[in-house]
Structures are given as C-alpha cells and as structure tokens.
Amino acid sequence: xxxxxxxSVDLALLNATYVFATPVLGGQASATLMGxxxxxxxxxxxxxxxxxxxxxxxxxxxxxxxxxDSVTGFGDLIPQFALRWNAGVHNYMTYITGDxxxxxxxxxxxxxxxxxxxAIDAGGGYTYxxxxxxxxxxxxxGFTYNFKNTDTQYQSGVDMHFDWGASQFLxxxxxxxxxxxxxxxxxxxxxxxxxxxxxRSRVGGVGPQIGFIFPLGDMQGYLNLKGYKEFxxxxxxxxxxxxxxxxxxxxxxxxxxxxxxxxxTK
Numbered sequence: 425x426x427x428x429x430x431x432s433v434d435l436a437l438l439n440a441t442y443v444f445a446t447p448v449l450g451g452q453a454s455a456t457l458m459g460x461x462x463x464x465x466x467x468x469x470x471x472x473x474x475x476x477x478x479x480x481x482x483x484x485x486x487x488x489x490x491x492x493d494s495v496t497g498f499g500d501l502i503p504q505f506a507l508r509w510n511a512g513v514h515n516y517m518t519y520i521t522g523d524x525x526x527x528x529x530x531x532x533x534x535x536x537x538x539x540x541x542x543a544i545d546a547g548g549g550y551t552y553x554x555x556x557x558x559x560x561x562x563x564x565x566g567f568t569y570n571f572k573n574t575d576t577q578y579q580s581g582v583d584m585h586f587d588w589g590a591s592q593f594l595x596x597x598x599x600x601x602x603x604x605x606x607x608x609x610x611x612x613x614x615x616x617x618x619x620x621x622x623x624r625s626r627v628g629g630v631g632p633q634i635g636f637i638f639p640l641g642d643m644q645g646y647l648n649l650k651g652y653k654e655f656x657x658x659x660x661x662x663x664x665x666x667x668x669x670x671x672x673x674x675x676x677x678x679x680x681x682x683x684x685x686x687x688x689t690k
Contacts, residue, residue, distance in 0.1 A: 428469040431535070431661050435462035435499065451516075453505040458498025460527065466535040467492040471518075498530030500538045515551040519566075520544070531575035540672075541573040541687040558583045558593030560601070572615055581611025581624065589633065603650045604630035625659040646671040 437460055444453040469490040476483045504521035522545065527538025547566025552559065564587045572579040584607070591601025605628065612622035629652035636647045651666040 426471045429661055430466065430469070430664075433462065433464045435460055435537075439677070443452050448507060454506050454508070455460045456504040456506070458502040458504070461497070461504075462499060462537055462538055462539065463494065464498040464535040465492070465494040467479075468534060473489055475556065481676040493533055495528055495535045495537060495655075496535065496536050499527035501527075512534065513552055513554045515553060517551075517564075518549070520546040520550040524607045525642075529575075531573070539573075540575060542571040544571075555593075558587070558671050560591045560593065560599065562590075563588045567610075573617070576612065577615045577617035579615040580613050581609050581622075581626075583607060583609040583611075589636070593631065599633075599635040603631050603633045603652070604628070605652065627657040627662060629654045629661055629665070631664075640672060643672050643674055646673070650681075 437458055439456055439458045441454050443454040444455075447453075448683045450512075459545075467490060469488070471486065471488045473484070473486045501524040502521060503524070504519055506517055506519040507514065510516075516529075523543040524537055525538055525540060525542050527536075527541040528638050529536045529538035531540065545566050545568040547564060549562065549564035551562040554560075566585050568583045568585070570580040570582070585605060587601040587603060587605045592598045607628070608626045609624040612624065613620070631651040631653055633648060633650035635649075638645045646669075648669040648671075649667070650669075651664065654662045676679040
C-alpha cells in the first residue's frame with residue numbers, strides 16, 4: 425500500500441505588538457497577539473496492490489482511490505511575550521509564546537486551519553547587525569510542548585525548531601540574503617489515540633530573502649519576501665513555502681528571523 429498526501433495552505437497572519445516604555449530586567453519588553461485567517465486544501469491518494477491466490481493460479485490486483493477536503497476560516501490565537509537587549513552590534517532576545525486552540529478544526533476533517541490542541545513554546549535568539557558594514561546574522565532556537573488533543577486523544581511530542589538568516593544591506597533601504605529553518609521532534613507521540621507509535625517528525629528548509637525599508641508618514645515601513653525549499657522531511661509533508669512580511673513601526677525593523685509558525689499535520 426502506498427499513500428501520498430498533498431496540501432496547499434494559504435495563510436494571512438496579523439500581528440499586533442505593544443512595546444513597553446519601562447525596561448524589564450534591563451531589556452525592552454513587548455507583547456504580541458497574532459491572528460490567522462486562511463485556506464487549506466488537502467488531498468490523500470492511495471494505491472493498494474497485491475496478489476490473489478486462486479485455484480487457477482495467482483492473480484495480481486491493483487486499486488487506487490483518493491479523498492480531498494478543504495476549509496477556509498480563522499486559525500488559532502497566538503500570544504507572545506518577548507524581551508530584547510542591545511549591546512552595540514550584538515542583540516539578544518528571549519520569548520515565550522503559545523497556541524490558543526480556537527481556530528477552525530474538526531477531528532474528522534482531513535484539512536484544518538487550527539491545530540486542535542494548545543501548545544507552549546519558549547526560546548531565545550541572537551542577532552549580529554553591523555550598520556556600517558551592512559552585515560546581519562540572526563538565529564532563534566525554540567522548544568514547543570504540545571498539549572493533548574482531547575478530540576483524538578493524541579499528543580505530539582516535544583519539538584525543537586531553529587530559524588536562521590544571513591543578509592547584506594546593499595544600502596540603508598535594501599537587504600538581500602538567505603534564510604532557513606530546521607524542525608525536529610524530540611519526544612515520542614503518545615495518548616490512547618496514538619496508533620502509529622513514536623512517529624517523530626522532521627523537516628528543514630532554506631531559501632532566499634529580500635527586504636526593503638521605507639518611510640511611511642511619521643512611521644517606518646519594512647517589507648520582506650522570503651521563500652523556503654524543504655528537504656529531509658520525515659512523517660510530515662515536504663514542499664516549498666513563501667512568506668511576505670510587512671511591518672509598520674516607529675523604530676528600526678525587527679531582525680529578519682523570527683520563530684517560524686510550523687503547521688503540524690498530525
């Protein structure tokens with residue numbers, strides 16, 4: 425038996441961030457709430473082949489079938505709290521975030537927007553940025569604890585994700601470079617609904633990026649385009665994805681790398 429899963433997901437992510445004026449632990453604190461709206465179309469193709477033993481001999485057989493599903497709606501809410509510190513060309517950050525499972529989800533549906541369970545994610549990052557030379561190098565490492573899906577009685581194991589980016593500012597307004605990520609599930613899946621055993625998943629991605637900084641009235645605009653080609657996938661889909669990020673802020677744009685929202689398809 426062979427099965428092939430194909431998914432096409434288009435998401436719009438809206439972030440609202442408040443930056444606190446009073447320092448916290450010597451750093452700049454911020455609180456963010458992210459909302460998601462999008463569409464997911466998923467198709468599962470299956471092929472069964474074998475041999476039937478009959479009095480007249482063996483007869484090979486083959487049967488194929490496919491099912492598909494699609495959904496459009498709101499995703500989960502994702503709050504985040506972060507602290508950032510600056511020391512010249514060195515920038516540090518730590519964050520804690522989570523997933524509030526209020527998005528479109530049905531356990532009997534092949535395609536979903538919401539995860540169907542809560543999650544807590546925490547980690548830290550570093551950015552080297554030299555404005556004179558125009559060099560920028562960033563990395564964010566995080567770990568996610570997934571709560572049990574009460575509809576399916578299935579719980580995904582703890583996972584690790586590392587996002588990185590390297591870019592060169594060609595001018596004060598334009599940057600080009602590379603971005604990438606690596607996702608690895610560390611813990612085994614569990615729960616009474618687990619019928620497949622440990623089932624650790626993994627995937628990596630790498631691709632180009634380009635960013636633009638421009639004035640926007642009294643504020644500053646930042647537009648970033650990046651794309652990833654995935655590789656080394658295990659127990660999850662592998663393909664490509666593209667992101668367009670638009671930021672309005674009174675200060676310099678955020679680092680090019682932030683924790684990537686990985687859509688878990690378990």
